[in-house]
Amino acid sequence: MRTLRSLILLLFLSPAVVAQERVDFEAEVLPILEKRCLSCHRAPYEDSTGRTKNPKAGLRLDSRGWMLHGSDTGAVLVPGQPDKSLMYQLTVLPDDDADIMPAKGKPLTKAQTDLLQRWISEGADFGAWTGRPGPEVTEQEETPAPTSSPLPAKLAVWKALGEGVRPAGESALTKARRNAQIRLVLPDGPLLRVEYLSFEADTDDDVVAELTGFADRIAVLRLARAQVSDAVAATIVRMKNLTHLDLRETEFGDAGLNKIRGLSELRSVNLFETNVSDRGLRALEKMESLQDVYLFGSNVTDEGVARLREHLPNAKVRYELELPEGILETTPNRRRR
Amino acid sequence: MRFQKNAHRLDDVTRRDFVTGAARAFLGLGTLPLLSGLARAVGDDAIPLRPTTARHVIYLYMNGGMSHLDTFDPKPGKETQGPIEAIATRADGVQISQYFPNLAQQMDKVALISSMFSSQGAHAQGQYFMHTSYLLRGTIRHPSLGAWVSRMRGRLNPSLPAHVAIGGGSNDASCGFLEFEHAPLPIGNPEAGLQNSRRPQTVDAETFDRRQARLAQMNDAFADRYDQKQVRAYDKMYEQAVRLMSSEDLLAFDINQEPPSLREAYGDDPFGQGCLLARRLVEHGVRYVEVGNGGWDTHNENFDAMADKCPPLDRTLATLLADLESRGLLEETLVVLATEFGRTPTIVAGRNGRNHYPQAFTCWMTGGGVRGGQRYGRTDAEGREIVENKVTVPDINATIAHALGLPIDHVMTSPSGRPFQVADKGQPVTALFG
CATH class of the missing domain: 3.80.10.10 (Ribonuclease Inhibitor)
Incomplete structure (x- = not known):
């Protein structure tokens, strides 16, 4: 009986899932980054007093290359793996966590974090966008695979x-x-x-x-x-x-x-x-x-x-x-x- | 906001403090982690198995920052070396300090890692980093490697904890955000063994059982109503303690079972006796034993301190390795000697001291599948800079994890929902094995 009910449920739900299109980075994700992230995570610039502002944590989100390069402490984006991608993980921390991103202002909305999560799950496809010039990176820089040495x-x-x-x-x-x-x-x-x-x-x-x-x-x-x-x-x-x-x-x-x-x-x-x-x-x-x-x-x-x-x-x-x-x-x- | 959110927990913590005190007093158990989200579960997904060359670790921690030049990375003839000379060892081309003549005879078993690098130059931060692979911060407490082992692989001996820390000093062996059962069982004084682990004489077995049953009766209703990981964990802690109380494995904690001559060979000091206890524990199936040895913070009169500290260490280490070897335990026991940083090659004028030096230092490993007789990584002629095969703190922990067959790429989520790996992003030095 329960199986039957789930089947019926599935019938109703699945078209909706199928219909969901792949996330368009430039149209959907980039605006969030521009609005909430880039004020801290962008190319070094001079502020109004003439001091150089470096990107926080060495992380730049204004460029495909830099995004894949990661921050001072390592990768922030692992295509296909939102659970290993800090640029998603830090946005869904409890709002009293000292490490939550964005550090200032309200947390991202659920819709925004879900979008980010989906985009990474789908392989972090940037489309034609490259943003500002970045360091040389290979097509998909993943965290290094565990070294497979010959068995002792x-x-x-x-x-x-x-x-x-x-x-x-x-x-x-x-x-x-x-x-x-x-x-x-x-x-x-x-x-x-x-x-x-x-x-x-x-x-x-x-x-x-x-x-x-x-x-x-x-x-x-x-x-x-x-x-x-x-x-x-x-x-x-x-x-x-x-x-x-x-x-x-x-x-x-x-x-x-x-x-x-x-x-x-x-x-x-x-x-x-x-x-x-x-x-x-x-x-x-x-x-x-x-x-x-x-x-x-x-x-x-x-x-x-x-x-x-x-x-x-x-x-x-x-x-x-x-x-x-x-x-x-x-x-x-x-x-x- | 944070205050408000936690305010309702205050009474909870107070009660927990009380119970912790009681548990420690009566059952020899350590403190609960008061940081971290406490009640929320850590992800329970299946942890992949990996090939394993080591099943146990004896982690010898030199507290305070052991000078690399004066111990295992000497630079004979250089000004930075000072008065301590280098001696040859049983390993071709590997020299160590004159203070380790006994260990020198066993260097064919040991792999030195002379290109250790840490980013942390203060004790608390450096010790925390060494134990956890993560930087010390205010918002979270990370598990130390022993706790990861316990969490990912569990106990070998069902009566004994997976993780034990002998000799106080370092609080960095900790379960961090993992469940309390993964925290090390602390043994302050190795000669006294496990304290408060026997039934008091005034309570006979029948009375004890009756009291336990009564306790269970009272707890059951609560446990049913709050069927949560944290509640279950506490129940489990009592159950395990009672199991140990009545187990023959309790003898594993009693070094008085050892012949006096062997006890003497290990050295009549807490570290020596602690190493003997570590051997007994490993023999009975404890996975991860840390033994602390303090006093390496030699800012003043470094060379006097070395003359005092090194010879007893030499004797203990040489005896430990020989003893493990003769019992066949070295095959699957990885012995690690670690410290938070080295000390400045430049001898501080006026006080003959050496200061903190995280940018190059030496640790070593033996047993557990490690190929001995090698020096991995190198510093320059004066012991200042790493010139070959830099090994970071997360790397050395990844190497230990690799030997133990822990999946270093497996992500586990803290109660606050953040991803962590056993050695952060460290990579194992596989050249040490085989």
Whole structure:
């Protein structure tokens, strides 16, 4: 019923919308600018006492070029985007706002601001008008687009691994979300990051097993401080796209590590304060994708670490808290002058 | 006219003052923003996701304007350098002051930005600009970067605030015109942790719950009648505080959990212990932690002040970076060292001082996807002028926002209807990453 009513409404309204013509800058907008804006925002001139008056805020509205150039602080007109165009935004501030424009006299009328808004929305078409000579500007000077630099290496890996992988189904995610935070690692890819912040004490091997349904979508798994044991490896081993695994401060150990040796995409494994010993490290030796290994506070020895470093020359293996030498003895070099 | 318009709000603010005082006293919460349109909502449109290399920020703020020549942009052999010498670091070709021998060993992780430029040469204005990317003005209070992060991305750990400020001094970490829940949780003394966060001994759990239920009962009618963002926000604040009170994450605030040797390595001063607390918080999922370090306004006897201030800073920074690294936290934690301006290369005769100098100074970043071992941007031979790759204050904030995956071009509207962006019109220095 409601749909029908809206349809009828739409039928009546739409011709009016269609009939509204594009704003004619010279005939409609310019007169407003001339009357309300140009006394402050125009080319420098000498006033009656012979003093030079510069345009306020460096902004000139007497020229197409200058309008697109903007003020001392940046663009005031972004064609197509009234919400980013200060020359519209400042006219619709509450009338007690110190920044409202025009600064003197009454605010513009609703009809006037609406016109300005429409003109900008339609692309700020100046028609044939150029006004006074302005600085060289390109046809549509927009605020610079966010720099699209190549993805950092880590993100590029996630992008590549995500190719062709279907996103996890919502129903599978819903159950897991009761205890976990699950987010995308890249905004436009299917791969996920799973963590259990604030739920560590309730997160045991069974809770993590709830991820099984979409295990291959998980790129980052953070189990820091969770109540997991070696048995959690049974779930982890299914995560064939796993790049980052964080088992900090858990009871995870050698048996678990041995079970996940087949993860071929793993870049970073955090075993800080776990039960892992030199025996477990043997499992890591063939994992050539590893770049970062954290072993401080585990049961490994100098020997075991040296051996691992030999096998994985490209990985950074952190084994000690590398407090700078003599940090406790450091005495300042007093001034010499 | 303005007076009249606001007159009817006076009683409202008075009550809010009272509640704020109570909230701060009982729940360890900070002050409400009394500026800004208060009741009106900030636009709730979907905020686009962006690729992210950093999930946490530890923002180390050197209050007062840290001398660039005497710390991270030395000019050995020049008259402007004064008596402090430069030393080599683990990063090829990067020298820093002799007072940072420990940090020098980790400069392969750090990207120095030696072409910082600010337009603000006074402390209040400069600090505000650095925190918010906007100029200080009377009509509006802008959110600081930590508040933007909280607003745009929310909490990581549902029990812990997204934004914490350790060590007083700067009031510029603020939610500005955003909702109060984005204001930093203030921690005055890192050793004391979060104050008033435990149930008093005289109130047992049952009584507490009963009182909470009674409170909810009384509030419900009001909340129903005034179903507004601001009312909901206050409810939420209490709910979050109570949640934290009963959470194990409360331990994140307790640096007494750390071994004494590590506490000692961080340095026995508020900044050192504050950095240790920052690490614990990040570890538990807090997104943005600011730690303040004051006393850099060295107009007089600059070189004495450097000899006092730099060595403990060196020790704290070196320990913080090593500790983060050993725990694997540096991968996704961006550590930023910032200040509002540098100090004059010309040494002021008679008092061996340096004055404010916004036209060239140094900040640095490490972790969170930053490629270390580089010096980005340069000053001339005497440290006076930027000669390469100028980075403005909005630019450095845009760089932090970029690492955090915040959409810097996303416009959000203040309660008075004005458009703002997370780092104003700053552009990220993408050369620092990868």
